[in-house]
Amino acid sequence: MRRTVFNEDHEAFRETIRAFIEAEVVPVYDDWFAAGQAPRDFYYKLAELGVFGIRVDEEFGGAGIDSYKFEAVIYEETARAGISFGGSGVHVLLGLPYIKLLASDEQKKRYLPKFVSGEEMWAIAMTEPGTGSDLAGMKTTAKLSEDGTHYVLNGAKTFITGGVHADRMIVCARTAAPTAEDRRHGISLFVVDTKAEGYSVGRKLDKLGLKTSDTAELAFVDVKVPVEDLMGEENKGFG
Ligand SMILES: Cc1cc2nc3c(=O)[nH]c(=O)nc-3n(C[C@H](O)[C@H](O)[C@H](O)COP(=O)(O)OP(=O)(O)OC[C@H]3O[C@@H](n4cnc5c(N)ncnc54)[C@H](O)[C@@H]3O)c2cc1C
Structure with missing residues (x-):
């Protein structure tokens, strides 16, 4: 054929x-x-x-x-x-x-x-140690600073493909509590510079397959993310 x-x-x-x-x-x-x-x-x-x-x-x-x-x-x-x-x-x-x-x-x-x-490799971090399929249950938070110039990111992610080498990570985080009507409300997307202070890559996870694809744990401790790197509408990231 x-x-x-x-x-x-x-x-x-x-x-x-x-x-x-x-x-x-x-x-x-x-x-x-x-x-x-x-x-x-x-x-x-x-x-x-x-x-x-x-x-x-x-x-x-x-x-x-x-x-x-x-x-x-x-x-x-x-x-x-x-x-x-x-x-x-x-x-x-x-x-x-x-x-x-x-x-x-x-x-x-x-x-x-x-x-x-290729100067900046991208990846996306949604999954957390306690949150996989039920993504609305994520615990990572991003709080807007008092002067409104940046968000402060805290939390952890796991199973992140490309996480070892990524230069820019799209991190999904809670910017507001869920509402009674919609658990998905309050999640936002941030384009995080992986060289920012407080951003760290944990273990590279071993897997049964996909052996050459790096899969990492990530941790964020008071990582400052400029407001210019909020991607899409605040609190509407789940969509
Ligand atoms: C190789 C690999 C690469 C990955 N890369 C990324 C990545 O780049 N970025 C990222 O954010 N994440 C990534 N992930 C994570 C992936 O998105 C999660 O593993 C997935 O969302 C499932 O979450 P979990 O592993 O916590 O399983 P769980 O959510 O704990 O689910 C475990 C089992 O329970 C079942 N289950 C869950 N909820 C229900 C329910 N309500 N009813 C019935 N059954 C249910 C599931 O189908 C599954 O069989 C990767 C995972 C792997 C294995």
Whole structure:
């Protein structure tokens, strides 16, 4: 059977990705597997290939392509070789939709160029030691400072894919108590600089599978998050 979903641009991209995997991943994959993660430098190589900017607008350094087909090619080729690109999947597949949907124009200008260049790897932290499926039960809090310039973040997260290497973490936290009618009310999303004081990465968790995808515990002790890094509407983050 002949597929018609991919055109010659996709097939040329496939050749590039296949050669890249053979040169840059296959020879070192056992080491990544043993280490439980891909090295941070590898993500710069992916960025150079243009992998992070496929669906990012050209004004922010991306290719501005409104299609998942190039990403489908990547997943076909990694599956074919029996390898993965580490924890980088969450950068584009989870991080980017949040930025595209919720970030202001000012935030997009600040976040996206570094997102595309791989200078800042993104991940998302929702799950907590006591809160998985029941996300509305999260305990991490973000309190607005008296002068209104920043939020103060306190709490812990676990099972966070890409958590070891992330430079920007979308952290879900309570900014208000739930209401009697809606337990989901009061959760907000913050784009947290992982180098901020009080932000720490705990254990890298061992897993049965997904061995090269780093999965981490995170802790926040009085982490200051500038108000400019609230993403989307305050208290409406659950949606
Ligand atoms: C490899 C891996 C990567 C992950 N990456 C991320 C990440 O990047 N960011 C992030 O925030 N989180 C991440 N997670 C966490 C993931 O989102 C949670 O594991 C998931 O939400 C389930 O939560 P839990 O593990 O606490 O299980 P629980 O919520 O405790 O559930 C345990 C079991 O009980 C069942 N259950 C729960 N509630 C009910 C109910 N009301 N009725 C019936 N059955 C129920 C569940 O189906 C499940 O079988 C990751 C997890 C894994 C394993």
